[in-house]
Amino acid sequence: MHLTRTATVRTAAAGAAAVLATVALTACGPDISAPAESSDPNVLQAPTEESPSGEITIWDREGDLFTVFENTIAKFNEKYPDITVNHVAVDIDAKLQNTLITGTDVPDGVFLDDARVSSFTDFLWDLSDVLEPYSADIAPQKLAVNTAADGIYGIPFDLDPGLLYYNEAALTKAGVDATQIETYDDLLDAARAYQEAVPSARPIHLEQAPFLAQLQLEMYANQLGTSLGDEAGELRLDSPEYEQILTFLDTVNDEGLGTRAEYLSPTDIGELENGNQVFYPWAIWFSFAPQQLLPETSGDWRAMELPAWETGGARSGAMGGSSFVLPKDGENSDLAWLFYEFLMFDEAGYSAVWGPNEVYPNGLNTSIPSYLPAADPATPLFGEVEALGGQDLWEVATSAGAEIPAAGPIPTWWGGAVDYLGNDLQRMLDGDLDPAEVISQSTEQIQTNLIDRQ
């Protein structure tokens, strides 16, 4: 009796469990169906009231930039007194994806690396309409990285033009005039000449961190009007442009003309200070180094446009940069639009961001606005940079920025590609691969592991 009853109970329990499991299995989990076409993107409309009111939550990364934006809020409220800005410092990389996917506590506006915008377009407002009055005046490269097939998803923030930083004092002492450099071939010649004068020198910086090296690669590619992914998200690594760039880097390496180090690591800084490393083709934000980290050579450094790949070619490409995105699930994203519109396109706004403030008494000089009227070479927002010998960095950067060609949007798999292209590039610099191998290997791996599995 005892046994039978147990057996019955057990069977019943098993049956119930099975039913429960089936129900659970079908109920728990993401919506599974046939691959759906992407839903129509929703296009954001600007608020039309006289004085819109409400509260907006804005996410920014912790740091000096946070304080800069914080200080702009007062100015913003002068124009829109009824909008309360709840400005929060957040670990955006850790939190944003989960927040958007689960729709929990979604902010109204978020600061985001350009490289990540394309990953989230499904969650963001299409800004084509609200940006329309301004888009003709925005740097083409920034607009392109924020544009997906079906709309524009980010408000471009900073343009980070690539520049050639060089140690003028050391070069002049060695009899090399860097200002004569116009092409990368010229740069090679200058490096060779410098090395003759200073035998221990490895004049040109070669980046050792895979991610940054890939970012720098894209800067070079941007100059040539290309990028890893085209508008359709197809890989175009296998091209003469990338071949040319990789060959250049390979040459620098083979001839012993390059210092291989991670950006601003102790080795990097050491070699910058002792005159062995005198050419640093990098985004404008390298300016941080002479100002803060290179006390011995502070004042020796200058910035100029990048060399071109061919005579007459573009003398700058973008490296890095961020934008602002507006999640569709945000409560008052249209008000957040007003905030960013003010910051980016209103003179009071962009002067507050780039101009002198309590955090940067000389102004924010690690980037320039992507809004061309704000980036007028003749009207600097930040002051001359002492660490660059009092150079008018603004003029150099904005002129360079104006030359940046449009490239493609940054594909969603760009970050993942570092495992393949980033590493293969480093292998090439180790001497294990040649440029053609880098291209064929990376293309195959990116295609198989990233693109095909999208």
Next chain:
Amino acid sequence: MTAVTAHSAPTPRRRRLSGARVRRLSAPYVFVLPFVAIFLAFSVYPLIYTFRLSFTNWRGSGAAEWVGLGNYSYLLTSPQFWSSIGNSTVLWLLIVPIQLVIGVVIAVLLNSATLKFRGMYRIAYIVPFVTPLVAIAQIWIVLFDQGYGAVNAVLGLFGIPEVGWLTTTMWAKPTLALLFLWKTTGFIVIILLSGLQSIDGSIYEAAAIDGASRPRQLWSITVPLLRRTIMFCVVLQTLAVFQMFAEPYVMTQGGPYNSTTTAGYYLYNHITRADLGTGAANSFLLVILVLALSLGFVRLLRAKD
């Protein structure tokens, strides 16, 4: 502990379920009920969800595309997946044996009643665990810098050429292992110490009388008695080593050349790149792997008896 004199068992009562018996039979259920309740409330839904997810290709938005075993077969045939398992295995070999040996030695030393500053040592050894990893990674990167780091500077004093600790595939794993050892050994010492403190001291007295030296006591008495605790630590750290992702993330980003891409870091990448289905599949594969390894250890160490 004093020996317990055995009471003679009372004559078993027939079939009547006495109150005591009911309490005894129901007690374990009551005791585990809180855990079960929390598990049912907060773990079942995520588990089933993730399980279901592992059979799909989902990027976080819209509908998920059913791919059946596609994610699993991708992973099991992916060189990157296996190399991440291989990396974790090598790290395991670098970490676990050393950590247990050092851990036991430290625990034994700290267990001594006569050791001065015992409390200070105990606290000091657990500080690494609670220090934010990112702060520590900074110093590791600086200390082990190839050209200008202190470690190479010291080696240079002995005429040893500089080593690319974090930039060569040969040395990145040991350097990472060192970081992990630094961070977690204190945790293991606490567990071992608790195990030690349950051992009756009179055994040592008897052994000392018999003329056994301290090291011999350690080897022949302490270690065998600690066997179960040590086994527990092995299982725990096996799990930790394979799941490790924060350390490679802040220090090497899985490099150089994915040599420090641990199983956990490889998994983490799927999630951050919104390849959620593959991430789910990956995590289940990892569970199976760790479970198999743990059972293997348990069986191994038990067989020695």
Next chain:
Amino acid sequence: MTTTRTRSDRVRSGLSHLFLVLLLLGFLGPVIWALLSSFKQPADIIRYPLLFDPSTFTVDNFVRVFHDVPLATGFLNTGIVLLFKGGITMFFAPLAGFAFAKYDFRGKNLIFGAVLITLMLPTIVLIIPLLLQMKAFGWINTYQALILPGAIDAFAIFWMRQVISAVPDELVDAARVDGCSEFGIFTRIVLPVIRPGLAGLAVLTIMNIYNDFVWPVIVANTEQMATIQVVLSGLASTISGNRVGADYATVTAELLAASSVALIPLLILFMALQRHFINGILAGSVKG
């Protein structure tokens, strides 16, 4: 029995001390570096990591930290979670461990399997569904979300089962025969015997909860709800990974200062635990 300390005893003792001190330096060294560095100018930290010139020391980083970073709230929140989640684990984990160790019951393996799965499945994978659940309950940015999911640490159960299974069955049986209730056996026989294990569990539970970062940063990171690790991670995100960006020196400095400050309450807590709880409890059972 008197034992004279032989020469080899003294040598061994000396070596032991040396070993312990070296390890101490090794374990504390980086932390002391972090503490000292937080008094340096931010740029100096990056430029000259190993140079300490007291004449250039400044408290700016700390001032900035106290001004910018909500440390007090972080401590408060961590404290609350420690109290509740720690308390729940400290009470229910040994109880569950006792059940697994000393009882045979139907479904035991199944439930223990659930414990194992909880232990072995990486948290990062479960976040999305768990977050959806929290949203459905309305628990985003609440203490419940920080305390309840995983309130009874699987590791704790796992370990307590381990520890309690070493308790001789005779003790348990004898108590039962003496008429002790099951729960009474737990409180009066098992708990006292496993005191060292409990002490260790207390320390480890505190460490684990204090360190917990993956889940709290996702579910509760408004300024009011952030735990101390979440606060610190906010600083860290600017510098970890790729060092892209301009102000990572100042943020590094802030992070080091904040980390140093964050350690202090924990150290005080442990020292208090040491003195009043662990040492006292262990006084009766220290051997060797």
